[in-house]
Amino acid sequence: MLNMNVLQTYYLEMRARPDARIDTAARQYQLVECLRPQPMLNEFLYRLVGKAWDWTDRLDWSVDQWRGLVESSAHRTWVAYTEGVVAGYFELSKQGNDVELLYFGLSPEFIGEGIGKLLLEDAVYAAWDWQQVERVWVHTCNLDHPAALANYKRRGFVHYKTEEQQL
Numbered sequence: 190m191l192n193m194n195v196l197q198t199y200y201l202e203m204r205a206r207p208d209a210r211i212d213t214a215a216r217q218y219q220l221v222e223c224l225r226p227q228p229m230l231n232e233f234l235y236r237l238v239g240k241a242w243d244w245t246d247r248l249d250w251s252v253d254q255w256r257g258l259v260e261s262s263a264h265r266t267w268v269a270y271t272e273g274v275v276a277g278y279f280e281l282s283k284q285g286n287d288v289e290l291l292y293f294g295l296s297p298e299f300i301g302e303g304i305g306k307l308l309l310e311d312a313v314y315a316a317w318d319w320q321q322v323e324r325v326w327v328h329t330c331n332l333d334h335p336a337a338l339a340n341y342k343r344r345g346f347v348h349y350k351t352e353e354q355q356l
Contacts, residue, residue: 195331196354199338201346202326206317210310217304218269218276220311228255231266234278238294242333264291267315269308276304279312281319288316290327300334309344 223230232255235247247254258264263283269276277295281288290312295305316325327346329337342348 194356196356197331198328198352198354199330199348200326200328200350200352201338201341201348202324203313203345203347204324207313207345210314216307217302218271218308220267220269220308222315223259223266223268226256226259228252228259230268231255231259231280234266234268234275235292237275237296238278238292241297241300242294244292265315265319267311269304269311271299271304277308279308279315281312281316283319283322286321286323288319288322288325290316290325293327305334305336306340306343309340313344 229252232247232250235244238244239247259266261282265281266278267280268278275296276299277293279293280291282291283289293309293312295308313325316322325346327341329341338348
């Protein structure tokens with residue numbers, strides 16, 4: 190039974206590029222990398238996707254903090270569009286030979302439509318496409334979508350650590 194008084198953070202990693210890939214014909218969206226930094230777009234995406242999951246760590250960020258994040262050469266953002274609107278997005282951050290899947294999620298109206306597994310797979314391959322990558326990692330928690338942890342594992346991530354914090 191889930192104890193809502195404890196925040197459980199799960200850390201997962203992948204040490205090799207996955208071999209198998211879902212057929213791209215199954216994609217229900219157009220994936221676009223943001224090649225020009227636009228801090229307010231990242232703020233919008235964070236708020237759009239994160240509201241349902243109580244993402245709070247960036248809510249009070251200034252424009253300069255957003256600019257510092259997205260203008261870094263170690264940061265990349267992709268947006269998935271369906272029918273002209275944002276279906277989801279992900280951000281990657283490179284530290285040495287590690288790439289963190291920093292943020293990943295769907296717009297609320299697209300949850301449950303099967304896009305999450307496809308978009309996560311695209312995020313994994315985008316991370317591995319970066320030069321000299323030895324590890325891709327992500328963290329999620331028990332406040333995330335109930336299928337999140339299983340989705341990460343099905344895409345090839347291995348759970349290596351759990352941290353608990355009283356709420």
